[in-house]
Amino acid sequence: QSVLTQPPSVSGAPGQRVTISCTGSSSNIGAGYDVHWYQQLPGTAPKLLIYGNSNRPSGVPDRISGSKSGTSASLAITGLQAEDEGNYYCQSYDSSLSVWVFGGGTKLTVL
Amino acid sequence: EVQLLESGGGLVQPGGSLTLSCAASRFTFNTYAMSWVRQAPGKGLEWVSHISGSGGNTNYADSVKGRFTISRDTSKNTLYLQMNSLRGEDTAIYYCAKVSGSSWFDLWGRGTLVTVAS
Numbered sequence: 697q698s699v700l701t702q703p704p705s706v707s708g709a710p711g712q713r714v715t716i717s718c719t720g721s722s723s724n725i726g727a728g729y730d731v732h733w734y735q736q737l738p739g740t741a742p743k744l745l746i747y748g749n750s751n752r753p754s755g756v757p758d759r760i761s762g763s764k765s766g767t768s769a770s771l772a773i774t775g776l777q778a779e780d781e782g783n784y785y786c787q788s789y790d791s792s793l794s795v796w797v798f799g800g801g802t803k804l805t806v807l
Numbered sequence: 808e809v810q811l812l813e814s815g816g817g818l819v820q821p822g823g824s825l826t827l828s829c830a831a832s833r834f835t836f837n838t839y840a841m842s843w844v845r846q847a848p849g850k851g852l853e854w855v856s857h858i859s860g861s862g863g864n865t866n867y868a869d870s871v872k873g874r875f876t877i878s879r880d881t882s883k884n885t886l887y888l889q890m891n892s893l894r895g896e897d898t899a900i901y902y903c904a905k906v907s908g909s910s911w912f913d914l915w916g917r918g919t920l921v922t923v924a925s
Contacts, residue, residue, distance in 0.1 A: 698851065732911040734852070741902055741915040742844075742852065753913065785852050789910060795868055796842065796854040796910075 699724060700786050700799035707805040713774045716802045718786030719767065724797060726767035729789040733762055733771045736801075737782040745784070746771060773804075781806045809833040809914060811903050816919030823893050823923070829886040829903030829916055836884040837861070840906040843877065843888050845899035846918075853899075856888065857906070871897075893923045 701719040708714040718731060725731055733746040744753050746762035749769060759774045769788075773780055786799040815827040829841070843855040856877040857866040865877050876889040886903050900920050904912035 730908075730910055734912070736852075741917050742912075743915070744911060744913045747911040747913065748908065783851075787852075787911065794866065796857065798844075798852040798854065801851040 698800040699790055699793070699797040700788060702784075702786060702799035702802045704800070705803045705805065707807055708776045709807045710776055710778065712776050713772065714776060714804065715773075716771045716784050716786075716804070718769045718771070718799050720769075720788060721767055723792035724767075724788045724790040725764065725769060727791050729791070731762070731764050731769035732787045734785045734787065735780075735782055736785065737779075742785065776806055778806050780804060811905065811914060811916035813901065813903055813916045813919040816901065816921045818922045818924065819893055820925050821894060821923055824889070824891045825893065825921060827888040827890070827901055827903075827919060827921070829888075831884045831886065831905070834905070834914075836879075837881040840909065841877075841879065841886045842904045842906055842912060843886075844902045844904055844912065844915075845897075846902070847896070847899040850899075855901070858886070890921070893921075895923050897921060898923045 730748045734742040735745045736742045749764040750762045761772045783801045785801045790797045812830045842857045858877045862879050874892045878887045900918040902918045903916045905914040907913040
């Protein structure tokens with residue numbers, strides 16, 4: 697069981713908006729540690745999508761955004777495209793475990 | 808092109824050892840912390856180990872503590888993971904990742920597959 701909790705799956709039609717939640721606790725997200733998001737397309741390595749809760753690396757389109765509040769964070773993707781289909785992971789740091797932690801991952805299906 | 812390239816994976820028997828390497832190119836290797844992250848077949852990501860830019864500080868997940876050793880050779884721009892007493896549950900793709908802001912992984916290698924089986 698992962699320290700950070702994500703829904704196993706989400707889906708949406710092309711052009712729609714989807715959100716993926718990431719719930720932590722007072723020893724990680726709630727303690728003020730930043731949340732980062734990764735996209736893993738089938739058969740490829742993870743790719744950084746959002747860092748520092750809401751910042752996009754160069755090359756990531758602005759239809760992808762992140763936010764954080766309390767002990768949770770969210771990733772939003774608008775204007776859903778077929779190439780967005782894959783797995784998405786949130787990540788933070790846990791001070792009580794002294795380890796970097798990932799969510800269990802969310803599979804995004806574009807209908 | 809800035810990149811990381813892992814090598815050294817393969818099939819090993821339970822109880823055996825293996826050393827993974829990760830060659831870094833086109834960035835100032837010794838100024839960044841590095842980590843190993845693994846992914847068991849069909850599963851999610853699991854952080855394994857972390858080493859500071861100087862190599863003086865290391866951290867390990869409880870699942871590998873005492874069995875795995877992370878190190879780096881600045882002269883060769885290479886990160887290593889020495890894995891001993893391997894178990895079936897260590898079977899996974901092992902990725903090396905560059906750490907930025909002490910917190911996020913902004914560059915990943917393609918991964919190397921380690922299979923522990925008899």
